[in-house]
Amino acid sequence: MVVGRPSSSVACVVVLLAAMLSTLGLSPCCCVSAARLAGGGARRREQQQLHPVILIPGAGGNQLEARLTEEYSPSSLACLVWPVVRGRGGWFRLWFDPSVVVAPLTRCFADRMTLYYDRDADDYRNAPGVETRVSDFGSTSTLRYLDPNLKLLTGYMNVLASTLEKAGYEEGFDLFGAPYDFRYGLAGQGHPSRVGSAYLERLGKLVESACAANGGKPAILVAHSLGGLYALQLLARSPRPWRAAYVKRLVTLSTPWGGSVQEMLTFASGNTLGVPFVDASLIRDEQRTAESNLWLLPAPRVFGNTTLVESRYHNRSYSAKNMTQFLQDIGFAEGVEPYRERIRPLVEVLPEPGVPVTCLVGTGVDTVESLVYGEGGFEAGPEKVVYGDGDGTVNLDSLVGPIKAWSDSPAQVVEVVELPKVSHSGILKDKSALDQILRVIDAINLNATSSSIHPSIDCFK
Numbered sequence: 001m002v003v004g005r006p007s008s009s010v011a012c013v014v015v016l017l018a019a020m021l022s023t024l025g026l027s028p029c030c031c032v033s034a035a036r037l038a039g040g041g042a043r044r045r046e047q048q049q050l051h052p053v054i055l056i057p058g059a060g061g062n063q064l065e066a067r068l069t070e071e072y073s074p075s076s077l078a079c080l081v082w083p084v085v086r087g088r089g090g091w092f093r094l095w096f097d098p099s100v101v102v103a104p105l106t107r108c109f110a111d112r113m114t115l116y117y118d119r120d121a122d123d124y125r126n127a128p129g130v131e132t133r134v135s136d137f138g139s140t141s142t143l144r145y146l147d148p149n150l151k152l153l154t155g156y157m158n159v160l161a162s163t164l165e166k167a168g169y170e171e172g173f174d175l176f177g178a179p180y181d182f183r184y185g186l187a188g189q190g191h192p193s194r195v196g197s198a199y200l201e202r203l204g205k206l207v208e209s210a211c212a213a214n215g216g217k218p219a220i221l222v223a224h225s226l227g228g229l230y231a232l233q234l235l236a237r238s239p240r241p242w243r244a245a246y247v248k249r250l251v252t253l254s255t256p257w258g259g260s261v262q263e264m265l266t267f268a269s270g271n272t273l274g275v276p277f278v279d280a281s282l283i284r285d286e287q288r289t290a291e292s293n294l295w296l297l298p299a300p301r302v303f304g305n306t307t308l309v310e311s312r313y314h315n316r317s318y319s320a321k322n323m324t325q326f327l328q329d330i331g332f333a334e335g336v337e338p339y340r341e342r343i344r345p346l347v348e349v350l351p352e353p354g355v356p357v358t359c360l361v362g363t364g365v366d367t368v369e370s371l372v373y374g375e376g377g378f379e380a381g382p383e384k385v386v387y388g389d390g391d392g393t394v395n396l397d398s399l400v401g402p403i404k405a406w407s408d409s410p411a412q413v414v415e416v417v418e419l420p421k422v423s424h425s426g427i428l429k430d431k432s433a434l435d436q437i438l439r440v441i442d443a444i445n446l447n448a449t450s451s452s453i454h455p456s457i458d459c460f461k
């Protein structure tokens with residue numbers, strides 16, 4: 001692999017293949033942070049103890065490993081032998097591996113990424129013969145590098161993590177990462193989510209140990225995109241005393257509190273973003289199977305009965321309230337039951353975090369607001385796309401609307417910071433965004449939170 005600027009096509013494919021909203025936004029490679037002097041961290045620690053920070057990535061920013069068992073039935077000879085080089089125990093990188101842009105491998109990749117809804121178990125599971133795992137839980141390494149072993153192709157959360165390190169944070173001491181299998185989701189009460197629930201438990205333990213390792217100082221959760229929805233669920237499902245003891249503040253970046261209209265495009269057409277050499281339908285079929293993508297469809301609570309999609313072929317228009325009809329009409333009947341039973345009850349309410357929250361949101365970037373499909377139906381792709389305000393991926397209504405309900409509650413501290421012209425993933429690198437994140441964290445560490453919060457931006461006016 002070449003050190004240097006990844007080709008724009010790789011970046012595009014990364015974006016394309018991201019099974020949902022979050023894009024990796026690759027940037028030129030740069031070298032690993034300078035080696036630390038032995039004992040430096042310990043010395044610093046005696047002088048100054050910081051509130052630990054836990055980074056929770058958006059969907060595409062996680063890395064997944066897989067291994068294949070005897071149960072696996074390869075769909076082609078290529079899938080039987082690829083990848084040739086595998087690690088101990090047969091593990092190899094499933095997401096993200098740039099070689100999936102090679103056409104025959106795209107198919108193997110899509111097969112292995114596909115989730116299945118098991119109706120009897122009322123839960124999702126992997127494809128037969130495919131085991132997956134998230135490596136390096138607790139570390140930020142898999143959130144920072146496309147290839148964490150070689151520290152190549154920096155991107156995603158690397159700029160943010162490095163910014164925190166420059167501000168005095170140290171990997172493994174007071175800076176942690178909480179990656180997860182982003183294909184899975186959570187479900188409404190009473191429905192099992194083996195993978196998603198196990199993640200929340202692991203995340204909760206990480207929060208507790210980070211706090212314990214830092215003199216009992218509660219943690220600051222910094223979550224991007226889908227990561228914010230997971231963080232909120234962790235808080236909502238924890239007892240109040242736990243939250244108070246362990247979590248100082250939730251800082252969300254570009255979190256789609258009520259889903260996004262672009263997700264309907266992903267379900268209907270696949271989201272190829274114009275990349276010519278990847279089979280859109282293959283990717284679309286795989287994208288549809290990810291439970292997290294159902295989670296990110298526009299929520300009725302936010303989008304109401306506004307028409308989001310029109311199909312002249314079906315003579316129908318669909319609002320967020322018509323999602324099961326929409327899933328049916330695009331030819332994804334398999335999604336109807338899990339959406340109706342598991343996802344709709346989950347997105348019906350947006351529980352209060354119960355800890356102070358800062359929501360950073362990009363605005364003023366063209367964002368898909370509605371779609372018109374013509375006589376050719378959904379297969380033919382949209383005839384017309386209408387854009388509105390948002391961060392380029394998530395609509396403004398979804399970024400800020402739902403938070404209004406929280407700010408009505410006297411006990412709930414909410415701060416919303418709008419960042420003009422900052423995109424969904426650009427928020428992880430943009431100077432104004434990084435400055436805001438540091439401001440919030442510094443204020444907490446200086447024990448001056450209440451006085452330093454800018455009232456400068458008020459998105460509720």
Ligand SMILES: *[C@@H]1O[C@H](CO)[C@@H](O)[C@H](O)[C@H]1NC(C)=O
Nearest residue numbers: 300303304305306307319321
């Ligand atoms: C949309 O919903 C509102 C209330 O939720 C209702 O008053 C209105 O009539 C609805 N509009 C349509 C076109 O159904």
Ligand SMILES: *[C@@H]1O[C@H](CO)[C@@H](O)[C@H](O)[C@H]1NC(C)=O
Nearest residue numbers: 311312313314315316375377
């Ligand atoms: C849609 O409407 C047109 C004319 O209004 C009609 O010819 C067609 O059969 C209708 N299609 C469906 C699926 O109802």
Ligand SMILES: *[C@@H]1O[C@H](CO)[C@@H](O)[C@H](O)[C@H]1NC(C)=O
Nearest residue numbers: 305316317318319321322325
């Ligand atoms: C969409 O939902 C509304 C309100 O629930 C309903 O009146 C309408 O018939 C539905 N449309 C479709 C296409 O299902």
Ligand SMILES: *[C@@H]1O[C@H](CO)[C@@H](O)[C@H](O)[C@H]1NC(C)=O
Nearest residue numbers: 443444446447448449450451
């Ligand atoms: C500052 O620290 C004191 C004592 O540790 C605590 O009681 C107080 O709530 C803190 N203030 C803020 C704004 O965090």
